[in-house]
Amino acid sequence: MHVLGRIAVAGLAVVVFGGTAYGYANLHALDQVSRDSVIDADGETKPGEQPADGSLDILLVGRDSRADQQGNPLPADVLRELRVGANGDDLTDTLIVLRIPNGTKEVKAFSIPRDSYVSMPGGKGKINAAFGRAKATEARRLREAGETDKTKINQSAVTAGRRATRQAVEDLTGVKIDHFAEVNLLSFYEISKAVGGVDVCLKRATKDENSGADFQAGPQRVSGADALAFVRQRDGLPGTDLARVRRQQVFLAGLARQVLSAGTLADPGKLSDLIDAVKRSVVLDDSWNLLDFVAQMRGVSGGGIRFATIPVGNVDYRYDPANPKATAVQVDPAAVKAFAASLVGSPAPAAPTAPAEPAGAVTVDVSNASPKEGLAVRVAGVLRDKGFTARAAGNADRRRTSLVRFGPDLAGRGAEVAKLLGGLAAQQSASVPAGHIEVVLGTVYSGPGVAGGGGAPAGAADDPITSNGVVCVD
Numbered sequence: 001m002h003v004l005g006r007i008a009v010a011g012l013a014v015v016v017f018g019g020t021a022y023g024y025a026n027l028h029a030l031d032q033v034s035r036d037s038v039i040d041a042d043g044e045t046k047p048g049e050q051p052a053d054g055s056l057d058i059l060l061v062g063r064d065s066r067a068d069q070q071g072n073p074l075p076a077d078v079l080r081e082l083r084v085g086a087n088g089d090d091l092t093d094t095l096i097v098l099r100i101p102n103g104t105k106e107v108k109a110f111s112i113p114r115d116s117y118v119s120m121p122g123g124k125g126k127i128n129a130a131f132g133r134a135k136a137t138e139a140r141r142l143r144e145a146g147e148t149d150k151t152k153i154n155q156s157a158v159t160a161g162r163r164a165t166r167q168a169v170e171d172l173t174g175v176k177i178d179h180f181a182e183v184n185l186l187s188f189y190e191i192s193k194a195v196g197g198v199d200v201c202l203k204r205a206t207k208d209e210n211s212g213a214d215f216q217a218g219p220q221r222v223s224g225a226d227a228l229a230f231v232r233q234r235d236g237l238p239g240t241d242l243a244r245v246r247r248q249q250v251f252l253a254g255l256a257r258q259v260l261s262a263g264t265l266a267d268p269g270k271l272s273d274l275i276d277a278v279k280r281s282v283v284l285d286d287s288w289n290l291l292d293f294v295a296q297m298r299g300v301s302g303g304g305i306r307f308a309t310i311p312v313g314n315v316d317y318r319y320d321p322a323n324p325k326a327t328a329v330q331v332d333p334a335a336v337k338a339f340a341a342s343l344v345g346s347p348a349p350a351a352p353t354a355p356a357e358p359a360g361a362v363t364v365d366v367s368n369a370s371p372k373e374g375l376a377v378r379v380a381g382v383l384r385d386k387g388f389t390a391r392a393a394g395n396a397d398r399r400r401t402s403l404v405r406f407g408p409d410l411a412g413r414g415a416e417v418a419k420l421l422g423g424l425a426a427q428q429s430a431s432v433p434a435g436h437i438e439v440v441l442g443t444v445y446s447g448p449g450v451a452g453g454g455g456a457p458a459g460a461a462d463d464p465i466t467s468n469g470v471v472c473v474d
Helices: 009-022 024-032 076-082 129-145 149-174 185-194 224-232 241-259 268-281 290-296 333-342 375-383 408-420
Strands: 034-035 055-063 093-102 107-111 116-118 179-183 199-201 206-208 213-215 218-222 283-285 305-309 362-368 390-394 403-406 424-428 436-443
Touching: 034 149, 055 149, 076 185, 076 224, 093 149, 093 241, 107 241, 116 129, 116 149, 129 149, 129 390, 149 179, 149 224, 149 333, 179 185, 185 224, 199 241, 213 224, 213 436, 218 224, 224 241, 241 305, 333 375, 375 390, 375 403, 375 408, 375 436, 403 408, 408 436
Parallel strands: 034 283, 055 179, 107 305, 362 390, 362 436, 403 424
Antiparallel strands: 055 093, 093 107, 179 283, 199 218, 206 213, 403 436
16 A cells, blocks of 8 residues: 655755744754755755755655664554554655745745656656665665675665655756655654644545545544544545645645644744654755755745645556556646746746647637636646647736637637637637637636646635645545
């Protein structure tokens, strides 16, 4: 059984954000956090530096591991408490990037579904397998070179796995990862208990024997094994793994809110427990200067983190003809890169030069007039999947309803686009450039591409997830 949702990897980030509130004095206690060489030395962000891509980017990773950060197997009684078996795979089942744009105190976080099908060394595969592939390759290389020290082999192999995970995320998103943080099962369990639990809300009651989930509908507080069950439940949820991604996001939002609340920051016992949990179980890249980071992050508040998910295509992608039951989440790297770039307002990476359009070709320009981040990118991706030449044209003045506009010679194609996007209002307009159809997405748009993950049920992302309040989820 794969364990997903080591969302407490963000425990480190919110502890550090919390440091902006309770000062430098307590940060020395984090000196004992484990470190690893995950970031390339020539790409390290120096103290006070403004990253060249316009954003300080932190990769938060949760590993599906039944061992502590020193590689020791978790005791049987702990595994029983966590409601998991003794066997775990070398998978990274939680991948979240925190984007902190230069010169602002605004934090954007986006999730990468664990089953995203991507290119990586050794051939295409699910992105959560990058760690295990690289770890196995490095261990084999060392053994063939004559190394016999099992501890040294394991440490080097794990480092290779972490670096491969970082590289896979960079390749998919176009984001240069500046810092790295990782936790495992036990970390999640301890951090959620240390803060006294996290407030969440469910739209309906749910029960699942595999994960141990047994929750009533409505607002509730979860911690420890219950918190783990909340984010790892897979059976009985709509929208495949994307529903679990939203579970992770709403839990992380609540964790940030809880850590930064007066009840936590003003309680020496809770702070001590939280810092101890981080020291025992979190691994950071060895270039991360926490004091410098805190200085940069002064002013970040608990309500200042907003969550999204990369755009995805087919969530039931049958990628292996020899094994038709095997499924993955299909992603378009160009759309993902454009989405990630849009979070800091920087231009998307230049796409490869396309062949000249044939005479009479139609281009659909999609503008976002809603507060849903990345919506134009996702909807443009939907239209491309249907055979249209489509591009995200940026943001438009806020409006409630959506509209498709076109010239008199494109009435038929305009109506086709309007129908494809859920029956939008259509309008003929002489102001639309020849050969173009304009789509403006309003705040109540609920058609294809509305959800952060693109393939989730329509309306699943109507309520944006932020650390400013509790959002009810499936």
